Amino acid sequence: MNPIKKVSLLIPIYNEALFLPTLFQQIQAQDYPTTAIEVIAVDGDSTDSSLALLKSYQRTMPALMVLRNPRRNTPSSLNLAIAQAQGDYLIRLDAHTEYATDYVRQCVACLEKTGADNVGGHIRIKTTNRVTQAIELATTSVFGVGNSHFHYTQYEGYVDTVYLGAYRRQVFEKIGNYDEALIGAEDDELNYRLIKQGGKIYLSATIQSFYYPRDSLKKLWLQYFQYGQGKYGVIRKHTLPTSIRHLVPALFVLSLVLGILTSFYQGLGFYLLIPILSSYFSVLGLFTMRCTFPKALSLTGLVALVFLTLHLSYGCGFLIAGLREGLRRLHLLRA
Structure with a gap:
């Protein structure tokens, strides 16, 4: 034994x-x-x-x-x-x-x-x-x-x-x-x-x-924002992402930022934003309904907001960590 x-x-x-x-x-x-x-x-x-x-x-x-x-x-x-x-x-x-x-x-x-x-x-x-x-x-x-x-x-x-x-x-x-x-x-x-x-x-x-x-969207945002920052550190340390899923939220947020910024130049950004947003919200609607239909329809709006919070907070955390790293490399931000 x-x-x-x-x-x-x-x-x-x-x-x-x-x-x-x-x-x-x-x-x-x-x-x-x-x-x-x-x-x-x-x-x-x-x-x-x-x-x-x-x-x-x-x-x-x-x-x-x-x-x-x-x-x-x-x-x-x-x-x-x-x-x-x-x-x-x-x-x-x-x-x-x-x-x-x-x-x-x-x-x-x-x-x-x-x-x-x-x-x-x-x-x-x-x-x-x-x-x-x-x-x-x-x-x-x-x-x-x-x-x-x-x-x-x-x-x-x-x-x-x-x-x-x-x-x-x-x-x-x-x-x-x-x-x-x-x-x-x-x-x-x-x-x-x-x-x-x-x-x-x-x-x-x-x-x-x-x-x-x-127990609130604000706390969830802060949690996943920190996760995004941490994941950037992992990828920076090991050069490659542990999984492609870790990059998707950051790429989504980056495309939104680029679309908004380039919209000020002859409206070119709208050609980027329209297909991205229409695709995202179509998929968001599909998965929200899959989660809530038919037993949790009263939570439909909240589930959609949670999806948005997960994706945007994680993506923002990842990108801000990357931006800070870039500024430090350029000696524009203290470590």
């Missing part, structure tokens, strides 16, 4: 007081042997009661280690946790997510069964209002997120990235830790390096969690 593998749960935290009680209840409810689990929570100098809550949990959870990270960003918090982790397997958790009671056990089982270097499950959305319902519909559509398989609950197999992730310790020893300069894209970049060096990532339906998305 194989010995039970020790697991380290890595949790970056910043102002998560609302979600921490549920998170720690679910950690304590895991059906994996308690003696084989250590929990490392890294607080990014939260301004709410997150740190106080973590300290209170330590009184009843001897296996909980609490670290502080004044840099606040997620990849640096994860790297601090990795440096302290003693587990054979390192599982990243997120405070905005709920976990099945067998989450840890299924991660371990999948790692051992498949021999993969990283395993994870699908994103299952936990809705709290009409905006989150619309986000659920849009982000489980190929028009919303491209061929990002972990958004589609029916897919299982080898992929280029997964949600969160459970890694073998040797992964970090072999390819290094998270890139702390790529905030918002640290997972994608780490997984890109992993695959580039011969590693395998497996998506399993048995690993179940439920994610709380942003």
